[in-house]
Amino acid sequence: MSSNPKLPVSHPEPQHGTGLYRVAIVGAGTIRGKEVAEILGDRNFPAVDIKLLDDDESLGQLETVGEEVTFIQKVRSEQFDNLDFTFFASDPESTRKNWKLAERAGSAIVDMSYALEDSPGATVRSPWMERELGQMRTPELQPGPAVTAHPAAVVLALLLTRIAKAAPLKHAVATVFQPASEHGQKGMDELHEQTVNLLSFQQLPKNVFDTQVAFNMVSRYGEHSAPTLANVEERVIKHFRRIAGDAAPVPSLLLVQAPIFHGHAFSIHVDMEGPVDVEAISRGLAGEHVTVVPVADESPSNVGAAGQGDILVSIKPDTNDPNGVWLWAATDNLRVAAITAVESAETMAATRPRGKIQ
DSSP: OOOOOOOOOOOOSTTTTOOEEEEEEEESSSSSHHHHHHHHHTTTTTTEEEEEOOGGGGGTTTTEEETTEEOOOOOOGGGTTSSEEEEEOOHHHHHHHHHHHHHTTOOOEEEOOOOOOOTTEEEEOOOOHHHHHHHHOOOOOOOEEEEEEOHHHHHHHHHHHHHHHHEEEEEEEEEEEEOOOGGGHHHHHHHHHHHHHHHOOOOOOOOTSSSOOTTTTTTSSTOOOOSHHHHHHHHHHHHHHHHHHHHHHEEEEEEEEESSSSOOOEEEEESSSSSSOOOHHHHOOOOOHHHOOOOTOOOOOOOTTTOOOOOOEEEEEOTTTTEEEEEEEOOHHHHHHHHHHHHHHHHTTTSTTTTOOO
C-alpha cells in the first residue's frame, strides 16, 4: 500500500463540461480510505475533485493528492453538495450517521464499512464475480447503496466458481487467516504494541482484540471485542451467497486471527465428485485476477501478495484422497476491497451525467 496516491489535482469550484465526476472519501485517514485514494489514481477514475473527509482524529492531516498536498476536512452536510460518488471507508457508526446526507444530496453511495449491507435497496457487489458469471447490471438513475463484498468472500467465490466450471465440485472447507489490518490502524497498532510488550515482559494492550494475538493464533476474541470472529464468519458466508449464488457450493468456514499485520491467507480443501485432474483445475483457476503459482516457485504468502490486486494460489493434490485437492492462497485484503469499491463506482458511473452538477 503506497502512501503517495496519484490522483487528479483537486479544484476548489465545480467545473462544467469537463466530463469528470466529483468524489468524496469519508474515512480518508483510515488505511482503507488511503487505499481507495490510491486505486482511484491507479485506475484513472475520471474525477475532477476528490474531497478527503474524516472524523476529529484525522482533521487537518496532510495527504498527497496528485502533486499537491491537501487537508482532511470534517464531515459536514454541506460537504456532500454536488457530489457524484461518496466512498464510506470509515467505521460503521460513521457510515450510518452520514450516508443519508450524501444520498439526499444526490450522491451514489459505495459502502466499505458493511453498515448498509441489509438496508433496503442496498446491493452487495463484487464486479469480479459479476464478470465471471456474465451478469449484466441494469442501469439505474438513482441506484441504492453498493456494499463492497468482504474481500475473503470475493476470493473464495472466485476460486470455487472457477473450480466448479472446470470439474464437478462436491464441497469445500476453508480456513481463512485474518490480518490485524481488518481492524484498521488500531488493530495493527495493537498487534505491534503487544509484540513489543511481550518481548519486554510488559502488560499487553487488549482494547481491540481483548486477547493476545501477538505470537498467537485464535479462533475467537475476548468477550469485549467487536466485531467478533463469529460475526465476520457470518458476513463472509452471507456475502459469498450473494455474489456467487448457485455457481459454487457454500464452503464450510473457519476464521482464524493470525499474528500478521496485513494480507489474507487461505487454506482450502476441495472435495470433487471424481478423481482430481490437477492440470485441469490449474487451467480453470488461471485468468483475470488469479495467478497460479507453480510448485517449483516460492509459495504464495501474505507478504508476497502485498500491493498486488491478484489472488496468488498454489495447488496440491490430497495424497489421502484421490478426489481431494488443497489450495493455498494469499491476497492483499485492503487492495481487493478498494478495487471492489472503485470498480463498483465505475459500473455505476454509466448512468450518471458527466460534468453536470447534481
